[in-house]
Amino acid sequence: MNILQKHKNRLCVQAEAAEPHQSSSDQSGLIQQVRSRMASLLRPLRIFFPARCCVPTRFYSGFVSRMRFLNSLKECDEACVAALQNAHIFLFHRLVPLLQQTGRGNLSPVFLTYSDVQSVLQKLGSDESLLKESILVGCSDQNQAQFCLDVGELDQAAVAEEFKGCFMDLRKAFFLLNGSGAPLVAKAQALLRWHQINRFCGATGQPTQRNQAGSQRVCSSSSIIYYPKMSPVVIVLVSDGKRCLLGRQSSFPRGMYSALAGFCDMGETLEEALCREVAEEVGVELQSISYSSSQHWPFPHSSFMLGCHATVSPAHTQLNVDLSELEDARWFTVEEISSGLQVKTTPRRGDPPSFWLPPKHTLANRLITEWRDRQRNSKDSMG
């Protein structure tokens, strides 16, 4: 914990201790007090506050500082309220994100300032206290806190017109979102959904209260603290050394094959879940497993996908597909995979049947691409 953090935590603790006895004007006075106290502490270090922010955003540069800044907003409601007033806010309407076209035909969330949202809420006749429902999502590379807000109670078309954007279902928009926009919008939607369905305590049935950042909800009767939840899912690209194994469910779009995936059972390790899923779905036993990378996946709800490569012995590649889980599973050569990766747009109805693979932004695509690259490299090195 750095010196600044220690001072800030102490000040926030003081603010929290005083908070139940404060009126809202007293509270803003308190925030101001916290701000000016921190400003005086930091002045000798030549660190200055932006005009309207209680948190010294200029001080925070670099990854570590950003992470500590975000953590401090989760831990201190007053700091979070202050950061919100200086933040980027992006909107949802009943979990549907507000997006705009970018130059290259891609989409990005519409980033708004606090006062943008405030004035539109006033114009559309809504209580601006709705802004306090905003949920902390992240922090930009420029140290700008990012919040999301669901304005489901307002007229959707009127909001879209005010902000020159369009509300678009995330399933349709996800693959058109730019690289940083896709995970941000997915995370925001998952957090908003989690808050919507965790308004009551599962033990007492009493309402739960969120903290200002929206990183937890508490039941005051049972003292249970609820945290946003993801379901762990394993996904694996199995190889026999020369070919890789892909499957398709009947619900997949026509012609699309993907790496094998499945939800972890309670108590399972990553390795156990992988071995079980592959045994269940295609009837083969894995020989070795290596971890690749992970991803938050918003569909159908919030999953934490853990991606691995695995091998099977070339002598045991005979598949026994469970047709209640998969419509088909097959081994593919590197040439077939390379041509599948070149299909960049989803085939339309009426197009000739073609083999294609999950698009960018998916962990499946990353695993398949990694395998293809390794196969090419090992072919090259063998001359």
Ligand SMILES: NC(=O)C1=CN([C@@H]2O[C@H](COP(=O)(O)OP(=O)(O)OC[C@H]3O[C@@H](n4cnc5c(N)ncnc54)[C@H](O)[C@@H]3O)[C@@H](O)[C@H]2O)C=CC1
């Ligand atoms: N991002 C990516 O690259 C990919 C993501 N996926 C995702 O992986 C997930 C699992 O894929 P599937 O092949 O459908 O797995 P699966 O066949 O194990 O899952 C389907 C079944 O799991 C059960 N289930 C549903 N939600 C659950 C939960 N939260 N916890 C435990 N069990 C649950 C249900 O019985 C459901 O019918 C899906 O969310 C899918 O969207 C799948 C392939 C690629």
